[in-house]
Amino acid sequence: MNITIVKYNAGNTRSVLCALHRLGYEATVSDDPAVLCAADRVVFPGVGEASTAMEYLKKTHLDEVLVALKQPFLGICLGMQLMCSHSEENDTTCLGMFDVPVLKFPPDTGEKIPHMGWNTIETKDDPLFSGLSENRWCYFVHSYYVPLCEETIASTEYASVCFSASLHRDNFWGCQFHPEKSGSVGEQILKNFLEAL
Structure with missing residues (x-):
């Protein structure tokens, strides 16, 4: 299987590469439109800041390439946020695969921001979550949410x-969570993305 990880100025590519390797898959890291279009699966990782990431995507025309892809495409953390319409992080217009904004966590809840660490997820019926156990703990690191x-x-x-x-x-x-850092639950989600979609 031809798996490509989007190369841009925000990302956690090494963690994703290692997680895929543990599942028996190798991946290419590329910002070449031809390589991305030819991939069987595309992973769009993200650790960073929305406006500088979008600036790079626009400068390289990857913003146009990514929204036009037809193969299964997975955005992670900032990658998912960049797939939305707009982010409150530096008032950033994003890619728009999902017509929903990205908002900042309220500062006055008494909870520590960023949301960092393990938390449970409640899932709907979707092939991405096939075969998950009921103990669905995933690892989060983010200050903005969808x-x-x-x-x-x-x-x-x-x-x-x-x-x-x-x-x-x-x-x-x-x-929004990091499947590549979420233990057996994250490995199952990545496996489903590669094999069940």
Whole structure:
């Protein structure tokens, strides 16, 4: 299987590469449109800041390439947020695969921001979550969140906010948590992305 990880100026590519390797898969890291279009699966990782990431995507025209892809596509953390319409992080217009905004956690809940560490996810029926055990703990690191919407397929609560832990529309999936850092649950989710979609 031809798996490509999007190369841009935000990402946790090494963690994703290692997680895929543990599952027996190798991947290419590339920002070449031809390589991305030819891939069987595309992973869009993200650790960083929305406006600088979008600036790079626009400068390289990857913003146009990514939204036009037809194969299964998985955005992770900032990657999922960049797939939304707009982020409050530096007032950033994003890619728009999901017509929903990205909001900042309220500062006055008494909870520590960023939301960092393990939390449970409540999932809907979606092939991305096939075969998961009931003990669905995943690893999060984020200060911004996507509110619940029509495309929400998993949710999590933190700082008195119930938000989208995962999104799905057409060939696009997103995870706010890091499946590559989420132990056996994350490995099952990545395996489903590679084998069940």
